[in-house]
Amino acid sequence: MVKKPLKKLVDKKTGKVVDPKRIMPIIFNGLRRSYPAYASMDSVMGEQFTNDVMFSKITANYKELLKTHGDGFKEAYDAYKNGTGAKARKEMAKSIKGKYLDNKQIELNKRIDELLKNSGVEEANPQPKNPYMKFVDGEWIDYSPKALAERIKDERDKAVKELKDKEAKNALKDIAELTLRIQRSNQQLMKPFNQLKQTADEFKRRLNPFAFGQSYTGGGLLNIKPKQPTLLGSTIQRTAIPKIKPDGSKRRAITGTGLSSYMERHKLTNPVDIAKTFLTKKGKDYVITGFGNLRFLCEQMNVNPEEALLYICEGMTDTKARWRNHRLDKEFWRGSQSVVNLVKYYNEQVASSKANPSRMTFTIKKLWNSTYCKDIFTEYGVVLPDYTQFSKWFKKMRHHVDVLKLDKPKKIN
Numbered sequence: 001m002v003k004k005p006l007k008k009l010v011d012k013k014t015g016k017v018v019d020p021k022r023i024m025p026i027i028f029n030g031l032r033r034s035y036p037a038y039a040s041m042d043s044v045m046g047e048q049f050t051n052d053v054m055f056s057k058i059t060a061n062y063k064e065l066l067k068t069h070g071d072g073f074k075e076a077y078d079a080y081k082n083g084t085g086a087k088a089r090k091e092m093a094k095s096i097k098g099k100y101l102d103n104k105q106i107e108l109n110k111r112i113d114e115l116l117k118n119s120g121v122e123e124a125n126p127q128p129k130n131p132y133m134k135f136v137d138g139e140w141i142d143y144s145p146k147a148l149a150e151r152i153k154d155e156r157d158k159a160v161k162e163l164k165d166k167e168a169k170n171a172l173k174d175i176a177e178l179t180l181r182i183q184r185s186n187q188q189l190m191k192p193f194n195q196l197k198q199t200a201d202e203f204k205r206r207l208n209p210f211a212f213g214q215s216y217t218g219g220g221l222l223n224i225k226p227k228q229p230t231l232l233g234s235t236i237q238r239t240a241i242p243k244i245k246p247d248g249s250k251r252r253a254i255t256g257t258g259l260s261s262y263m264e265r266h267k268l269t270n271p272v273d274i275a276k277t278f279l280t281k282k283g284k285d286y287v288i289t290g291f292g293n294l295r296f297l298c299e300q301m302n303v304n305p306e307e308a309l310l311y312i313c314e315g316m317t318d319t320k321a322r323w324r325n326h327r328l329d330k331e332f333w334r335g336s337q338s339v340v341n342l343v344k345y346y347n348e349q350v351a352s353s354k355a356n357p358s359r360m361t362f363t364i365k366k367l368w369n370s371t372y373c374k375d376i377f378t379e380y381g382v383v384l385p386d387y388t389q390f391s392k393w394f395k396k397m398r399h400h401v402d403v404l405k406l407d408k409p410k411k412i413n
Helices: 020-034 036-045 047-060 062-069 071-082 084-118 145-206 259-265 271-277 291-300 305-316 320-333 338-355 364-369 371-379 387-404
Strands: 133-136 139-142 227-229 235-237
Touching: 020 036, 020 047, 020 071, 020 084, 036 047, 047 062, 047 071, 062 071, 071 084, 145 338, 259 271, 259 291, 271 291, 305 320, 320 338, 320 387, 338 364, 338 371, 338 387, 364 371, 364 387
Parallel strands: none
Antiparallel strands: 133 139, 227 235
């Protein structure tokens, strides 16, 4: 059987049945007109509260009203109960509950503060609304799950960091001990060679190729002596450098050194002009065959020993790369262990990082940023280049170390 709406609740102007959601508010307005006390209650308690009071009375007489008005009343009653009425009840309940809990929390905080003061605790709870706060050993500690998780994470990170620092210190200690053993072993092996080298260097100093005159000490362009006694008691005849007189701004070169053909190729009129021509790309076709040849060349270019030394020093320090080549790279070829130790350090760190899953892979960039690497460059007085240049340089030096097997312990027969 289909339930029919309330026939009495029809809009007289339009003749249409009123929406059930609008029926109960119409009834409330009618009750206000019939009973002025409800209108007075609005000014004190609010319109919604008055509506709830009237709806509660309607609810009390629900059965009688349902018999009188039928299904139309039930439809209007349910529409209000589940719509505006339900919303009003929830908001009111929430407000009452909130006020109750706030008052209860305030009262509880007061009691807690009084108990703490009576116990000699002067410091107030920094989070009074946090039920997990506890006063332990003179301080407030948050025992909430989130705070506990954060403290556990901090302790774990601290433990991992301490473990990594300890491993790094142990690794550096092992490397230092290994380096010391290698250095001592190399010193023993190189002792006879160094003694021989020292003797050879002393002999070379006595035969200084930049001594443009013929004496072993004090000789120069204007101090030419044809013969000097040697260590063996005899004499050595050294070739005198002939002096070519200039013809105005022009001067030919001495023969037998390749300077004449060089000047002809480049259309030079004076050997001094070689200084500019040799700096060009085409001008580097002159080959120095030894320090003896360089001695003749310096004399022809009007360069004395002091000037030659000055120009060598200026050229070596002209660029950072050139200084690094002379100060660090060529020291490696003389037997310096610093670059070898740098390669060993890198290889050991890579192996250690691969063996320990908790460590990140050790890369050339990490080596570039390491204190160990920076200390070596500082020790040699060389500027550490940017990462791109350092990477190219290190790969080249590492190749030399690997090919020459300098990082492998030497076999002692």
